[in-house]
Amino acid sequence: MTPGAPLVEMRGIVKAFGAVEALRGADLTLGVAEVLGLVGDNAAGKSTLMKILTGVHRPDAGEIVFEGRAVAFHSPRDSRALGIEMIYQNLALAPNLDVVGNVFLGRERTKRVLPRVMEWLDERRMDAETRKILDRLKIRMDSVRAPVARLSGGQQQAVAIARAVSFNARVVVMDEPTASLAVKEVGKVLALVSELRAKQVSVILISHRLQDVFTVADRVMVLRGGRGALDTRIGDTTMDEVVKYIVGADTGGLSHLASGR
Amino acid sequence: MTWSRVGLPAVIVLMALTFSVLNPNFYSALNLRNVARQSAILSLTACGQTMVVLSGGFDLSVGMVIGLISVAASLVMVETGLWTGMLAGVLMGVGIGASNGVMVAKMHLPPFIATLAMLSAARGVALILSGGLPITDLPRDFRWLGAGQVLTLPLPAVIAAIVFVGCHLLMKKTRFGRYVYAIGGNEEAATYAGVPVARYKISVWALHGLLVGVAAVVLTSRAVSGHATLGEGAELESIAATVIGGTALGRGRGSIANTLLGVVAMGILTNGLNLVNVSTYYQMVAMGVIIAGAVYVDQWRHRGD
Ligand SMILES: Nc1ncnc2c1ncn2[C@@H]1O[C@H](COP(=O)(O)OP(=O)(O)OP(=O)(O)O)[C@@H](O)[C@H]1O
Ligand SMILES: [Mg+2]
Numbered sequence: 001m002t003p004g005a006p007l008v009e010m011r012g013i014v015k016a017f018g019a020v021e022a023l024r025g026a027d028l029t030l031g032v033a034e035v036l037g038l039v040g041d042n043a044a045g046k047s048t049l050m051k052i053l054t055g056v057h058r059p060d061a062g063e064i065v066f067e068g069r070a071v072a073f074h075s076p077r078d079s080r081a082l083g084i085e086m087i088y089q090n091l092a093l094a095p096n097l098d099v100v101g102n103v104f105l106g107r108e109r110t111k112r113v114l115p116r117v118m119e120w121l122d123e124r125r126m127d128a129e130t131r132k133i134l135d136r137l138k139i140r141m142d143s144v145r146a147p148v149a150r151l152s153g154g155q156q157q158a159v160a161i162a163r164a165v166s167f168n169a170r171v172v173v174m175d176e177p178t179a180s181l182a183v184k185e186v187g188k189v190l191a192l193v194s195e196l197r198a199k200q201v202s203v204i205l206i207s208h209r210l211q212d213v214f215t216v217a218d219r220v221m222v223l224r225g226g227r228g229a230l231d232t233r234i235g236d237t238t239m240d241e242v243v244k245y246i247v248g249a250d251t252g253g254l255s256h257l258a259s260g261r
Numbered sequence: 262m263t264w265s266r267v268g269l270p271a272v273i274v275l276m277a278l279t280f281s282v283l284n285p286n287f288y289s290a291l292n293l294r295n296v297a298r299q300s301a302i303l304s305l306t307a308c309g310q311t312m313v314v315l316s317g318g319f320d321l322s323v324g325m326v327i328g329l330i331s332v333a334a335s336l337v338m339v340e341t342g343l344w345t346g347m348l349a350g351v352l353m354g355v356g357i358g359a360s361n362g363v364m365v366a367k368m369h370l371p372p373f374i375a376t377l378a379m380l381s382a383a384r385g386v387a388l389i390l391s392g393g394l395p396i397t398d399l400p401r402d403f404r405w406l407g408a409g410q411v412l413t414l415p416l417p418a419v420i421a422a423i424v425f426v427g428c429h430l431l432m433k434k435t436r437f438g439r440y441v442y443a444i445g446g447n448e449e450a451a452t453y454a455g456v457p458v459a460r461y462k463i464s465v466w467a468l469h470g471l472l473v474g475v476a477a478v479v480l481t482s483r484a485v486s487g488h489a490t491l492g493e494g495a496e497l498e499s500i501a502a503t504v505i506g507g508t509a510l511g512r513g514r515g516s517i518a519n520t521l522l523g524v525v526a527m528g529i530l531t532n533g534l535n536l537v538n539v540s541t542y543y544q545m546v547a548m549g550v551i552i553a554g555a556v557y558v559d560q561w562r563h564r565g566d
Contacts, residue, residue: 056452056453075457076454077455077457086453094451095446096445096512097439106451106454107455108439119435
């Protein structure tokens with residue numbers, strides 16, 4: 001990887017669900033330790049593009065390059081192996097499992113009972129690690145053994161955030177991570193984003209709250225109708241301009257130039 | 262979970278007291294051994310059913326599949342011998358369970374349709390193979406499986422106990438169990454977390470099929486012949502034991518331990534009703550009411566979850 005080369009590049013991503021063309025040739029680049037704000041109207045294709053990056057969906061066309069190498073993800077397991085984590089818009093928690101079970105879902109710690117034959121879950125270790133993770137993120141939780149169905153919306157969001165940022169992630173995708181948080185908690189999430197960047201982690205932040213994006217992001221990208229409409233450094237634009245690109249008014253040929261890059 | 266911790270144990274004690282007052286024979290060692298022997302088959306099918314239910318499915322084909330395996334294993338046994346017959350029965354169980362699993366996990370059929378289809382197919386094949394007649398002349402030694410004892414305990418009950426402990430540890434202590442719960446609770450979340458959902462679903466159905474296979478072989482041994490109708494009602498009984506124990510249909514909530522209580526409650530109820538001469542027909546009616554009631558009460562307790 002040459003210095004300065006992007007960590008993630010998605011090129012010409014196309015994805016249709018039946019008759020719905022969710023993505024029509026979307027491009028995305030993400031640098032190391034860069035925070036990218038990804039914005040756009042409802043149904044613009046933001047979540048779909050990110051689910052392609054994590055291997056939930058497979059693109060109909062287009063390619064993904066990670067650290068200069070073309071990659072194909074068949075399942076979220078593959079993207080996780082490269083350190084790509086995502087906080088999904090609907091959180092994707094198992095309501096019947098406790099906090100520990102959700103934080104470690106898909107990467108349980110085990111201990112050998114009979115070598116090579118039987119491994120048991122190492123509950124004590126996962127319990128302790130979960131507490132440590134929550135402490136570090138300053139998330140307060142009465143019990144890490146409560147089923148997440150019993151937690152408040154904000155607490156559930158905290159669990160989803162905790163499990164995405166705590167396992168040596170290199171890229172963290174946050175799809176509306178502040179949707180059900182109180183103002184004070186929103187500030188914590190934004191601080192966390194800056195903290196991740198300081199640790200050389202790249203972040204893609206999807207949010208309908210433009211002020212959040214303008215607070216923490218280095219770059220902002222607008223998706224409209226499944227295609228990039230704007231991709232620029234935060235310092236080179238304004239909220240008003242971004243809003244214009246989101247709704248698509250008065251940008252005519254310009255949007256074409258921008259997405260063509 | 263107060264039902265499985267307090268309510269159900271209380272109901273079990275109450276039933277035991279009532280039946281022992283109504284009929285002093287209830288507490289005889291002979292009768293209790295009978296309860297254990299009769300509950301053994303249900304234990305096997307209910308353990309399998311519970312794991313399938315925890316993964317978000319349920320199996321209506323248990324009874325007919327037991328009949329099919331009973332017939333097929335008996336035929337193999339008559340032709341080739343005791344051990345190959347038993348092995349064939351168990352392996353058939355695994356194969357049928359895995360087929361149900363593939364229909365649910367790969368073809369995305371609702372479990373209701375998949376297992377109803379399996380039920381029909383199994384009944385057909387069982388009747389084709391047997392011509393509707395029992396298969397007799399099974400090896401003498403085969404009887405031991407259903408009638409034998411280990412340290413005065415009925416062998417089927419010992420098998421059931423081992424299965425209960427094994428399934429409990431599997432569901433509570435291993436990654437496999439964790440994933441079954443996760444899939445039942447939120448399949449999408451499990452997928453996003455990198456769990457190979459289809460593979461685990463097929464595995465849990467295959468494991469359930471294995472237990473159904475064992476149940477069929479033991480039941481055949483007790484009947485001393487292979488019958489297409491041997492497992493009649495087993496699907497409902499196993500679902501009943503599961504939901505009475507407090508495992509919820511389609512929500513990944515419950516446990517093998519709950520189902521042990523459900524099996525005990527069903528065993529005492531059936532045995533007690535027999536002792537006080539309530540006919541099987543009335544018992545069938547009672548079973549229907551109990552299943553509907555148990556699910557209703559569960560939904561009512563968890564409304565808004
Ligand atoms: N699994 C799916 N099956 C069918 N259609 C889908 C699926 N996922 C997304 N879509 C469709 O693709 C389009 C883009 O959806 P997507 O969720 O990516 O939008 P979004 O930009 O994240 O919107 P929002 O801001 O509302 O979250 C929508 O029309 C949506 O209905
Ligand atoms: Mg979205």
